[in-house]
Amino acid sequence: MQLARRILNLLKTDSGAWEPYYRARELKEAGEAVVNLTVGDHDIPTDPAILAEMSESASRGRTGYSVVSGTTALRKAVATRIEKRTGVPTGIENVVITCGGQGALLVSHLAILNPGDKALFFDPYYPTYPGTIMAAGGTPVPVATSPRRDFRPEGKALDQAAVGATSLLFNSPNNPTGTIYPQETIAMIAAAAQKHDLWVISDEVYDTQIWSGEHASIRALDGMQERTFVIGSMSKSFAMTGSRVGWLAGPAEIMNALGELLTVVTFGVPEYIQDAALYALNRDLEFEPKVAEPFRRRLSVALDVLRNQRVVSLVPPMGAMYLMLDVRATGLSGRDFALHLLEHERIAVMPGESFGRSAAGHVRVAMTVPAEDLGDALRRLASVAGELARNRSATAAPAAA
Amino acid sequence: MQLARRILNLLKTDSGAWEPYYRARELKEAGEAVVNLTVGDHDIPTDPAILAEMSESASRGRTGYSVVSGTTALRKAVATRIEKRTGVPTGIENVVITCGGQGALLVSHLAILNPGDKALFFDPYYPTYPGTIMAAGGTPVPVATSPRRDFRPEGKALDQAAVGATSLLFNSPNNPTGTIYPQETIAMIAAAAQKHDLWVISDEVYDTQIWSGEHASIRALDGMQERTFVIGSMSKSFAMTGSRVGWLAGPAEIMNALGELLTVVTFGVPEYIQDAALYALNRDLEFEPKVAEPFRRRLSVALDVLRNQRVVSLVPPMGAMYLMLDVRATGLSGRDFALHLLEHERIAVMPGESFGRSAAGHVRVAMTVPAEDLGDALRRLASVAGELARNRSATAAPAAA
Numbered sequence A, B: 001m002q003l004a005r006r007i008l009n010l011l012k013t014d015s016g017a018w019e020p021y022y023r024a025r026e027l028k029e030a031g032e033a034v035v036n037l038t039v040g041d042h043d044i045p046t047d048p049a050i051l052a053e054m055s056e057s058a059s060r061g062r063t064g065y066s067v068v069s070g071t072t073a074l075r076k077a078v079a080t081r082i083e084k085r086t087g088v089p090t091g092i093e094n095v096v097i098t099c100g101g102q103g104a105l106l107v108s109h110l111a112i113l114n115p116g117d118k119a120l121f122f123d124p125y126y127p128t129y130p131g132t133i134m135a136a137g138g139t140p141v142p143v144a145t146s147p148r149r150d151f152r153p154e155g156k157a158l159d160q161a162a163v164g165a166t167s168l169l170f171n172s173p174n175n176p177t178g179t180i181y182p183q184e185t186i187a188m189i190a191a192a193a194q195k196h197d198l199w200v201i202s203d204e205v206y207d208t209q210i211w212s213g214e215h216a217s218i219r220a221l222d223g224m225q226e227r228t229f230v231i232g233s234m235s236k237s238f239a240m241t242g243s244r245v246g247w248l249a250g251p252a253e254i255m256n257a258l259g260e261l262l263t264v265v266t267f268g269v270p271e272y273i274q275d276a277a278l279y280a281l282n283r284d285l286e287f288e289p290k291v292a293e294p295f296r297r298r299l300s301v302a303l304d305v306l307r308n309q310r311v312v313s314l315v316p317p318m319g320a321m322y323l324m325l326d327v328r329a330t331g332l333s334g335r336d337f338a339l340h341l342l343e344h345e346r347i348a349v350m351p352g353e354s355f356g357r358s359a360a361g362h363v364r365v366a367m368t369v370p371a372e373d374l375g376d377a378l379r380r381l382a383s384v385a386g387e388l389a390r391n392r393s394a395t396a397a398p399a400a401a
Helices: A005-012 A019-029 A048-059 A072-086 A100-112 A129-135 A155-161 A183-195 A252-265 A271-281 A284-307 A334-345 A371-400 B005-012 B019-029 B048-059 B072-086 B100-112 B128-135 B155-161 B183-195 B252-265 B271-281 B284-307 B334-345 B371-400
Strands: A095-098 A118-123 A139-144 A167-171 A199-203 A228-233 A246-249 A322-326 A362-366 B095-098 B118-123 B139-144 B167-171 B199-203 B228-233 B246-249 B322-326 B362-366
Touching: A005 A129, A005 B100, A005 B252, A019 A334, A048 A271, A048 B048, A072 A095, A072 A228, A072 A246, A072 A271, A095 A100, A095 A252, A100 A129, A100 A167, A100 A199, A100 A228, A100 A246, A100 A252, A100 B005, A100 B252, A118 A129, A129 A139, A129 B252, A139 A155, A155 A183, A167 A183, A183 A199, A252 B005, A252 B100, A252 B128, A271 A284, A284 A322, A284 A371, A334 A362, A334 A371, A362 A371, B005 B128, B019 B334, B048 B271, B072 B095, B072 B228, B072 B246, B072 B271, B095 B100, B095 B252, B100 B128, B100 B167, B100 B199, B100 B228, B100 B246, B100 B252, B118 B128, B128 B139, B139 B155, B155 B183, B167 B183, B183 B199, B271 B284, B284 B322, B284 B371, B334 B362, B334 B371, B362 B371
Parallel strands: A118 A139, A118 A167, A167 A199, A199 A228, B118 B139, B118 B167, B167 B199, B199 B228
Antiparallel strands: A095 A246, A228 A246, A322 A362, B095 B246, B228 B246, B322 B362
C-alpha cells in the first residue's frame, strides 16, 4: 500500500537532529536526572484561576459542539486585543479560533497553497514550518539568514527567493534565535511581499515576551492587511501550551472561507477551553507578566554567566524564551555538542541544526528551569565547551607546527 | 490575492442545503421556540464524573504539551477496546489519538491522497466527507446508493467507481441513514478494496448505538488490516462531542508516520482531555448505555408515531441517532419540505440533500430531544406531510382528468 508523497517527504525531513531530545527522554525514563532545556514548554502549569473557569464552564454544560470558527465572545476579545496592540481596526469578522498556533499555521497554508507552490520561511525556523507546508501540498523553501547579522533576514536573499513564490512565513519575536526584527526589517519584508505579490503569514505567538527592542506587527503596515495572516496563541503568553487554543487574524472576506477548512480539520475547539481563554484574555495584565517575568530574570542570570567566558557566544536574545548559543569554537556540530553535553553533564539542549542549516554549530537553550538551575547548567555548558575548545587547539597546534 | 483551489472548491460545494439549519438558528436567536432536530449533538452534557476527572487532571498540572500521538495510557485503552470488540490483535503501535473523529478523517486522507487522487465514499454521506477529501487535495467521488435498497452499497456501482481510485471511506452504523451494513455488504466492500487496491477508511463512531442487526468492523476481515484505517471517537458514545477526542487505528508501520502529520495539524490533544477519555473508556459499561439508551426509547416512540400514517416512510433505523424520512409523497424536495416545516411548525430538520443526491426527497431527523417531544414533533411532521400530499393529489387530479 502506497502512502501519499507529502507524508513520505515529511518522513525524509527527519535528519536525526532531534536525537539529543529523544536520548534525553530515554535517560529520564531510565530514572536519570536530566536538566531539560529542549522544548518551549513552561515549567509552571496553567494558572489555577484559568483552570477553575474552564472547569466551571464545562460543568455549566458547555460540552457540546462549539461554533467551528470560535465563540463570538472569544473572537471579539482577540479582535480587541489585536486592535489595541497594533492600532489596526479588527473585528470578529477578521478572527477565527484555532487549535493553537499550529492549527493556525496549517489552515492558513491550506487556504493559499496549490500543489507544489513555493512557500518561503526564514532559516533558522520553528521545526514544524516545513512539515506544515508539505502537509498543505506546498514546497517549503528556507531563506537563509546569518549569525553574523544576528539571524535577521536580508533583502537580497529574500528578493531572490521570492521570485515565483506564493507565501512567506516568519516569526518575530523569533523562536529559535530570540531575535526581534526591527521596524526596518519588517518594512523590507512588506516591500518584498508587495513586489512579489506574496501572502504573508506572521507568527507572533511570542509578542508578550519582549526583553529589549520593540515588536512590530507587519499587518499594521500600509497595504499589508489584505495579504497578511497573523497567528497568535494562548500557549506561550498564558502558559496554556497543552490546551491547544490560538487564533488566526486576516482579511474578513477570507476568514469566512476558513470556517469551511476548520470544519474539516478540527470541527472546532472545546467551548470550555475557549471560555477559559476568554477569562484569561480579559485579565491579560494580571496573567501575562506572571508568565513572562521569570524568563526575564532567567535571561539576566544567563547573561551574567556567559559574560564570564569567551568560548560560547550568544545571539542577543531580545524576546521569547530561548538562548541561541554559538558553539563553533568547540569544533563540533550543534548535534554533536548537544550529545556530548547530554552524556557528560546530563544537560539536554537542542542542536541548532534542528532549526535549519543557518543555525549549524549552535545549540538552543530553552529557559524553562528556575534561574539558579539555568545559571548552573550554563556554567557547566560553558566549561564543557571551553574544554573541547582547548583540546581542539592543543590537537591542532602540533599539526600546524 | 488568490486563494488555493481546494478552498474555492470547498466554497462551491455549499448548495444551500444547510439553509433550514441556519434559518432555525436565526429564529432561535430572535427568541422563537424551535424544536431542533438538525445536528447530532446530545441533549445531555458530558457526565459530571468524566468532567471531574478532567478538572482533576488539569489541576494536577497536566497542562503542558502532550505527546503528539496521544498518551500511552489512552492509546493502550483504545487498542484494548478495539481488540475486545473485533478480535483483531491491536496494540498501542496501531493507534493514534486525534482531534475527534473529524481529525482522524483528515489525517487518514492526508496520509494517502496525492493531488487529484480519486477518493470514494457512499452517498448519502456525512457532510464533511467531500470537504475533508478536498482539503487533503483529493477528488471526492460519491458512489450512489438507493433508498429502494435501504441505502446499502451495491457491488456493481462500487466496482465501476473503484477503477483508478485510491481510497474508499464509509460509515456503518450510518449517519445520516441509520442503516448498518450487513456482513455480506462489508465482505463485498473488502473484496472490491482488494481487487482495486484501495485504502479503506472505516468510520465507526456509532458502534455503540446499535438498535437491531450487528456491527461488523471491516478491519477484522482477511487481508484487510494492512489497508484499513478505523475511526473511533468519544463524541457520540460518551456524549463528549465538544471535547474533540477520538482515534485512528491502522497498520503499525504507518501510525508512526501519522505522528509527523499530527504534529503539524494539531500538535496533540490536551492531556487533561485524554485523561478524562481514559477514565470514561475504563468505565465504558457504565457510561455507554446511559448515553445510548435514551435514543433506543426515542426510536421506539418514533416508530409508534410513524406506524399510524402512510405518507412519510422510514428507512429502517438500525443504529446511530437519526431517522431518515422519505417525504417524496409530498412532491417537495427535502429542502423545501424542511423549510415549510420550519416556517409552519417551528420544527427544524435537515434536508436529505445536505447528505448527497441519493437522499433527495428525504429529511433527516436527529433524535436529540426527549421521547415525548420527539413523538409530538413527528406527529406534527406527519400531519404537515399528509396535508401537502392531499393538496398535491387534489391539484394533480383535475390536471390528469
